[in-house]
Amino acid sequence: MNAFTLVRRIAARPSIVFEALTTADGIAAWWGPDALPVVKAEIDPRVGGDYRVHFRTLDGGDHEAFGEILEIDPPTRLVMSWRYAFGGEPLEQGRVSRIEVDLRPIAGGVELTFNHSGLVNDASVASHTNGWTGSLDKLVGKFGEVAG
Amino acid sequence: MVNYQTADLDRVFSALVDPTRRAILARLEAEESLSVGELAQPFAIKLPAVMKHLDVLGQAGLITRSKHGRTVDVRLAPAPLREAADWLARYERFWSPALDRLAAFAEAEEAQARAAEAGEDGA
Numbered sequence: 001m002n003a004f005t006l007v008r009r010i011a012a013r014p015s016i017v018f019e020a021l022t023t024a025d026g027i028a029a030w031w032g033p034d035a036l037p038v039v040k041a042e043i044d045p046r047v048g049g050d051y052r053v054h055f056r057t058l059d060g061g062d063h064e065a066f067g068e069i070l071e072i073d074p075p076t077r078l079v080m081s082w083r084y085a086f087g088g089e090p091l092e093q094g095r096v097s098r099i100e101v102d103l104r105p106i107a108g109g110v111e112l113t114f115n116h117s118g119l120v121n122d123a124s125v126a127s128h129t130n131g132w133t134g135s136l137d138k139l140v141g142k143f144g145e146v147a148g
Numbered sequence: 149m150v151n152y153q154t155a156d157l158d159r160v161f162s163a164l165v166d167p168t169r170r171a172i173l174a175r176l177e178a179e180e181s182l183s184v185g186e187l188a189q190p191f192a193i194k195l196p197a198v199m200k201h202l203d204v205l206g207q208a209g210l211i212t213r214s215k216h217g218r219t220v221d222v223r224l225a226p227a228p229l230r231e232a233a234d235w236l237a238r239y240e241r242f243w244s245p246a247l248d249r250l251a252a253f254a255e256a257e258e259a260q261a262r263a264a265e266a267g268e269d270g271a
Contacts, residue, residue, distance in 0.1 A: 004236060006243055010251040012258035020254045030249035033242040109258075114247055116239055 004116055011109040018075035021101060027053060034058045045072055051080060063087025067096075076103050082116070156209065160232045163208035168193065169201050173210060176224035183219040 010017055020026035027041040032055040043051035052066040064085040071079035078101045097118040104111045163169055172187060188198040202222060205211045209228040214221050 004240060006240070006247055008247050008251050010254050012251075012254035013261075016257045016261060017250075017254045020250055020257065026253070029253040030246055033245055035249070112247070112251075114243060116243065 006114045008112045008114070009106060009109060010112055014075035014103050014105055014110045017103055017110050017112060018078070021078055022072065022074070027051070031055055032057065043069075045069060047072055052085070061087055067099075070098070077101070156228065157232055157235060159208040160210065160228045163204050163210055164232075166201065166204075168198075169205055172198075172201060172205065173224060173229075176211065176222060177226075181221045181223045183221055184213075185219070187222055 020030065022043060022045040024041040024043055027043060028038040031038050031041065031053050034057055036056050036058055039054040039056060041051075041053045043049070047069055049069045050066065051069065052064065054062075054064045056062050064087060065082055066085050067081035067083060069078070069080050071077060078099075080099050081096050082099050083096045095118075097116060100113075100115040100117070102113045102115075104113070164173075168191060171191070175187065175190075176182060184195070184198065184202065187202075188195050191198060202211065202213065206213060210225055212223050212225050214223075
């Protein structure tokens with residue numbers, strides 16, 4: 001499955017991290033690629049419930065992402081669909097991708113694994129956690145890892 | 149910068165799924181140009197199979213082929229790869245700082261919760 005994965009170790013109990021992920025106030029505190037405040041966040045945290053986040057970016061962009069909660073298992077797992085109502089990247093228009101968040105208790109906190117998949121239809125893309133620079137060398141290396 | 153359509157990116161990613169095709173690309177990155185025969189040499193597959201892989205890479209825009217007499221020279225066309233990598237990197241640029249802020253926010257909430265709990269214990 002084409003995807004990338006990011007991992008963060010957070011010095012907080014799982015319930016607090018889960019709340020940050022699944023409440024409107026929580027989402028509004030961190031969502032988006034830069035530090036501009038979220039315009040509006042809504043979430044109905046149950047299976048089949050919707051979420052919707054309207055945010056702006058420092059480059060002047062105005063975006064709204066929305067989707068459906070596909071799985072919710074507090075405080076360990078959250079799966080939701082993702083697409084843009086407006087804004088986003090032109091290539092994504094109409095595309096639905098999938099976000100999976102898993103929380104695992106570790107000493108002093110929680111390990112959060114964030115996976116965004118389905119970015120391109122019918123294609124297998126390696127996870128890229130180290131920041132691709134676009135060089136063929138790295139790209140081929142990454143694909144090699146997954147194949148191996 | 150060229151804006152590739154979604155279908156083009158799908159083709160690029162599909163082409164990259166196959167390890168033989170990735171190996172072909174890696175060799176083409178090292179050498180400026182190789183004939184089909186030279187490309188086929190290290191692989192334990194027959195020439196027609198290599199040609200098929202080259203067709204897939206060609207359709208994805210990842211290589212160019214040019215005929216010189218009886219040989220076909222193959223070259224890497226790196227632009228679609230760069231575009232595909234950039235496209236994926238945009239997602240990371242989106243989520244990575246967001247998760248950093250999520251961590252900072254949760255840790256601040258945790259500190260508050262602990263302070264509140266300490267207060268309750270003291271009371």
